[in-house]
Amino acid sequence: MAYGNDENNLSNNTNETALTDYTQQYDAIIFDCDGTLTDSMPLHFVAWRDTMQIYGIDFGEDAFYGMAGMPSEKIIAKLSSEQGVDVDADQVSHEKEAAFESMIDRLEAKSEVCQIARDHFGKLPMAVASGGIRPIVDRQLEHLGIADLFGAIVTAEDTEHHKPQPDVFLKAAELLQVDPTKCLVFEDSELGFAAAEKAGMAWIDVR
Template sequence: MTLTVPPGDFAAYLFDCDGTLVDSMPLHYAAWCQTLDAWGCVFPEDLFYAWGGRPVAEIIASLNEQQSLAMPVDEVGRLKEERYQELLPKLTAIAEVVEHVDEAYGRVPLAVVSGSTRESVTASLDALGLLDRFDALVCAGDYANAKPHPEAFLLGARLLGVPAQDCLVFEDTDMGVAAATAAGMAAVRVPPPWAR
């Protein structure tokens, strides 16, 4: 896989986490399936990937609505996170993206901007020895409007003290790229697992 980086000098790099820095999407999907099975909820894999970047609570609420279920959002979210944590030993990094982290580390400020919980992001990055590379983490709960709204990326830029137009975003979802574009940032599209 070769990532196409737009031309220019960027003053900061912002990275999505799941599916961008870490190859966690298959593990998240397994955790979802194991958790939702207890409520008789079905989460098709194509829908899971289409909803990449959406906050956990929003996913559960949408599944409840679609399937006329009443799953307790907080409990399901907690159980899903516990199952994901159990799968962390299987987690791998996405090498081509981590190369950009290594190249930029110490040269420009770096942030992770994710729709996942801080607990999940921290655990994933820590499991791969990447947590200390980032100057800021922006996670679910830090902002009101999820991707494709630009709020999370704009917050990341503010925390790094860099104007939005000087930031480069690495993202694996359409919603994430749309959020970066709406924030006035250039973006690198990371292909999904089946396209690598």
């Protein structure tokens, strides 16, 4: 893991003791979901690729990971506009999410990050702040048996603006009743790092 915030990159590949010392500086921890708590990104990519192919839209792996954290409707609108294809973004989004949900039994945890959440349960308030929609986020957390670890879950429906804007993280801090500057974020995407920085939060890159 890499530690950072808007001012510095603190270290790489830290040990458990150093991580515990680091988290003790904060009053709350906020986790992204996809690619952070759950190893869902490969499954999301397959669901996206296969769904978009139906509509004649190319969505390669590099583009997919570059848009990590962006709500589905915005991804569809961007790609369809760029490629000159007229689609119903809401319909395509539902089809993509159904494709992903059909593979949910293959979902695995990011075990190291989930263990961090378990280790801090009851010690620090924790939240999930995701660009995904609530049914899919809830389904993943329930599948992995970690939903009850979090005092708040914020998803795409809960804010008007999404990553790289800070709204989802600020909403999580609000629900936890913690000063945003005293929150530590675990993330896996550039959009997420940017959002955490705009919220005034330190972040850890879990990739």
